[in-house]
Amino acid sequence: MVATLVRLRFLLLFNTIKSSPWQIVATIAGGLYGLGILMVVVTALIGLSFAPPELARTAIVLGGAALILGWTILPALTAGIDQTVDPARLVAFPIPLDTLLVSLTVSGVLGVPGIVTSIAALAAAATWWQYPLAALVAVVCSAIGVLTAVVGSRMLIALGSRLNAGRRSREARSAALIVALLLIAPIVMFGGQFIRQLSADLPRIADIVAFTPVGAIWAVPADVATGDFGRAGIEFLIGLATFGVFLALWRFGLARALETPERSSSISTSTRGLGLFGVFPGSATGAVAARALTYWVRDPRYAQSLISIPVIPIVILFIAGAGENLAPLNIVGPVVALLLALSIYTDVSYDNTAYALHLQTGVSGRADRLGRVIALATFAVPVCLVATVATVWVVDTWYLLPALLGVTGGVLLTGFAISSVISGAVIFGVPAPGESPFKSKPGGGFSLMVSMLVTWTALIILVLPSLALALMTWATGNMAYGWAGLLVGLGLGSVLLVIAVRVGGNVLDRRGPELLVQLQQQK
Amino acid sequence: MTTTDSPAFEIRGLTKRFDEKVAVDNLDLTVPSGSFYGLVGPNGAGKTTTLSMATGLLRPDSGQISIHGVDVWTNLIAAKSIIGNLSDGVRLFDRLTGLQLITYAGLLSGMDRDVVVERAGELLTLLDLEGAGSTLVIDYSAGMSKKIALACALVHAPLVLVLDEPFESVDPVSAANIRDILEGFVGSGGTVIVSSHAMDLVQRMCDHVAVIANGRVVASGTIEEVRAGSTLEDRFVELVGGRRHGEGPAWLRRS
Numbered sequence: 159m160v161a162t163l164v165r166l167r168f169l170l171l172f173n174t175i176k177s178s179p180w181q182i183v184a185t186i187a188g189g190l191y192g193l194g195i196l197m198v199v200v201t202a203l204i205g206l207s208f209a210p211p212e213l214a215r216t217a218i219v220l221g222g223a224a225l226i227l228g229w230t231i232l233p234a235l236t237a238g239i240d241q242t243v244d245p246a247r248l249v250a251f252p253i254p255l256d257t258l259l260v261s262l263t264v265s266g267v268l269g270v271p272g273i274v275t276s277i278a279a280l281a282a283a284a285t286w287w288q289y290p291l292a293a294l295v296a297v298v299c300s301a302i303g304v305l306t307a308v309v310g311s312r313m314l315i316a317l318g319s320r321l322n323a324g325r326r327s328r329e330a331r332s333a334a335l336i337v338a339l340l341l342i343a344p345i346v347m348f349g350g351q352f353i354r355q356l357s358a359d360l361p362r363i364a365d366i367v368a369f370t371p372v373g374a375i376w377a378v379p380a381d382v383a384t385g386d387f388g389r390a391g392i393e394f395l396i397g398l399a400t401f402g403v404f405l406a407l408w409r410f411g412l413a414r415a416l417e418t419p420e421r422s423s424s425i426s427t428s429t430r431g432l433g434l435f436g437v438f439p440g441s442a443t444g445a446v447a448a449r450a451l452t453y454w455v456r457d458p459r460y461a462q463s464l465i466s467i468p469v470i471p472i473v474i475l476f477i478a479g480a481g482e483n484l485a486p487l488n489i490v491g492p493v494v495a496l497l498l499a500l501s502i503y504t505d506v507s508y509d510n511t512a513y514a515l516h517l518q519t520g521v522s523g524r525a526d527r528l529g530r531v532i533a534l535a536t537f538a539v540p541v542c543l544v545a546t547v548a549t550v551w552v553v554d555t556w557y558l559l560p561a562l563l564g565v566t567g568g569v570l571l572t573g574f575a576i577s578s579v580i581s582g583a584v585i586f587g588v589p590a591p592g593e594s595p596f597k598s599k600p601g602g603g604f605s606l607m608v609s610m611l612v613t614w615t616a617l618i619i620l621v622l623p624s625l626a627l628a629l630m631t632w633a634t635g636n637m638a639y640g641w642a643g644l645l646v647g648l649g650l651g652s653v654l655l656v657i658a659v660r661v662g663g664n665v666l667d668r669r670g671p672e673l674l675v676q677l678q679q680q681k
Numbered sequence: 682m683t684t685t686d687s688p689a690f691e692i693r694g695l696t697k698r699f700d701e702k703v704a705v706d707n708l709d710l711t712v713p714s715g716s717f718y719g720l721v722g723p724n725g726a727g728k729t730t731t732l733s734m735a736t737g738l739l740r741p742d743s744g745q746i747s748i749h750g751v752d753v754w755t756n757l758i759a760a761k762s763i764i765g766n767l768s769d770g771v772r773l774f775d776r777l778t779g780l781q782l783i784t785y786a787g788l789l790s791g792m793d794r795d796v797v798v799e800r801a802g803e804l805l806t807l808l809d810l811e812g813a814g815s816t817l818v819i820d821y822s823a824g825m826s827k828k829i830a831l832a833c834a835l836v837h838a839p840l841v842l843v844l845d846e847p848f849e850s851v852d853p854v855s856a857a858n859i860r861d862i863l864e865g866f867v868g869s870g871g872t873v874i875v876s877s878h879a880m881d882l883v884q885r886m887c888d889h890v891a892v893i894a895n896g897r898v899v900a901s902g903t904i905e906e907v908r909a910g911s912t913l914e915d916r917f918v919e920l921v922g923g924r925r926h927g928e929g930p931a932w933l934r935r936s
Contacts, residue, residue, distance in 0.1 A: 432780065432781060432784060433781055435781055435784050435794075440788060440793065440795075440797075441788070442788055442789050442791060444788070445784070445785055445788035445789055446789075448785075449781075449785055452776065452777060453776055456776040457776055510772050511770075512772040512774045512775070514738060514768055514772075515785070515786060515789065516789060517737070518736065518738065518761065518764075518766045518768070518786075518834075519761065519789035519790045520737070520758045520760075520761030520790070591772060591775065591776070592775075592819065671737070671738055671739050671740045672740065674738060675739065678771075
């Protein structure tokens with residue numbers, strides 16, 4: 159039975175990969191990426207074997223603890239672990255619970271992340287080759303560590319599966335993750351300095367982590383190597399107990415989840431009346447705009463593309479080498495405009511086959527294009543304006559304001575234009591409606607990356623005139639160039655947008671049925 | 682050039698292939714104006730493909746389709762404005778409320794907002810969805826989703842209704858209410874085409890029927906002509922074939 163379930167997992171995986179050549183390419187690219195990371199980690203761990211044991215201990219304990227924590231917490235937030243063999247789908251079959259536990263653990267270890275983790279853990283054991291006894295202990299401990307990580311990845315999900323049932327909680331979880339991602343920036347900013355100051359204290363931190371459930375098992379070999387057998391014994395017991403507790407909790411959670419299968423949520427969102435449909439003009443264009451803006455509010459896949467916006471100033475400061483000089487902040491406006499404007503170039507792909515309604519009603523492609531741009535513009539324009547004025551104010555470069563507004567406006571309008579043409583012409587592999595916004599379709603990421611490269615290049619070429627004028631303003635300090643840049647940026651951008659709405663609209667009118675066929679295959 | 686004298690649907694030589702597989706094979710079909718037309722056929726016979734091409738959602742490889750004299754694929758907008766379409770197997774914009782979705786469909790068809798909102802309220806009542814107008818469509822059951830999709834097809838008062846599996850997962854009471862609406866529509870001069878697997882329903886509800894198998898029409902006409910004295914179900918099995926006789930595998934029998 160265990161072998162059957164593990165085989166099922168690989169069968170499902172191969173069938174997904176086989177379905178398109180792009181997915182094969184993407185899988186290979188993903189595999190190479192994993193291999194690259196693995197090489198770096200393994201090399202570093204082997205290198206550690208020549209360092210003093212204290213250093214190796216600190217690195218391995220902290221790394222190992224992060225590994226188990228990551229495996230345990232990340233899937234619960236994203237629901238992005240490999241659910242190819244989803245316990246909920248096996249409910250109908252008479253499989254004993256323990257058999258199911260073993261099968262899921264084995265398929266977890268044999269997945270790509272599982273294999274990478276196992277090899278890294280083995281390399282950590284190899285670090286102790288100069289101490290044969292420690293190396294032997296390390297192999298056992300690494301195995302326990304990997305199993306704890308794999309079981310941990312299932313544990314929180316199984317425990318939370320009753321919570322997870324239903325759309326609301328899925329959305330709440332996405333929101334939580336988005337907030338967490340937002341917090342990364344300040345953590346990196348302050349944490350980076352903190353760690354630099356504390357690097358001397360790291361061994362002491364490792365000492366503490368070595369007595370926590372997630373770190374204990376990784377400290378055992380080091381303490382064996384240095385001859386501290388008492389400590390090693392205690393840590394081994396803590397690590398083993400952790401594995402046992404994780405396993406018991408998972409078993410409990412899975413048993414409960416199988417008895418109370420997912421129900422659809424009974425709580426429902428409700429909106430009295432027309433909502434945004436009563437606010438926008440009652441035309442086809444207004445209706446598309448109202449629908450698109452409603453989705454920006456209600457669909458986490460759209461919210462996800464806004465995550466990076468607040469982080470941008472911090473990232474830019476960081477890249478520029480956080481110093482007294484705030485000048486790099488001036489490019490925040492154009493960068494925010496770029497990200498916002500290009501956030502709708504997967505719009506029709508996001509619609510999925512619901513797009514059929516646009517075809518059925520015969521709405522003009524132009525109304526479709528314009529409506530989507532208007533929805534985005536309602537908040538993108540104020541955000542870009544505020545971002546530009548705020549950065550100019552902070553950096554005190556008021557003489558650059560017209561030039562920067564020219565570039566920002568130009569990027570925004572040109573980005574709208576490019577999105578309008580592309581979203582109606584190309585269908586991308588994006589998460590379907592209701593799926594986790596972080597779920598990546600095999601092969602989707604690759605085609606998205608290629609098209610992103612093309613669109614960014616095209617955009618930069620198209621805004622070169624206003625960009626050049628902005629640079630002239632900066633170089634000469636002559637504001638006349640800035641005012642010219644403002645005119646050129648907004649003028650050129652508007653012309654491009656008008657053309658793009660026509661071209662994109664015509665493409666939709668002409669190729670609508672073919673687009674729907676592609677969307678149906680995407681499903 | 683819309684005339685209710687010309688047939689509601691005139692399909693000639695319609696063909697569509699997907700890669701190697703011929704889904705619709707030189708299909709001819711005439712749907713008289715004012716008829717309640719049933720389309721039946723086994724799974725994979727090409728019903729959905731035919732209806733998609735007839736309503737301008739899927740481009741045919743060859744063949745002509747006209748609706749009340751309007752050639753569909755050369756006058757897409759004109760054709761779509763007189764068709765009300767319920768497609769099977771496509772998603773809805775399900776993060777809108779029921780009321781918003783109907784309003785959206787109406788506005789996209791170029792209707793006036795006040796008229797749309799008034800009709801949307803009426804449709805919600807007629808389809809037993811009054812309480813659900815302010816609920817997101819994503820929280821609807823399968824049957825409710827069908828009904829809201831039907832409302833979207835009706836809101837612009839079309840001349841011809843093309844409904845792909847409209848009764849699937851709809852409860853019996855709502856199904857009866859929907860039939861009343863459709864019969865009233867036909868009685869006032871409209872034309873309805875439904876595809877369905879429920880032979881009894883088609884026999885009772887429709888006045889014409891076409892049996893489709895392997896992408897071709899194998900029989901068509903009034904219900905009486907097609908069933909030729911037998912029941913529609915027996916006649917269907919006879920025409921399409923594939924019925925097995927026997928008691929199933931030996932190991933499944935209890936005694």
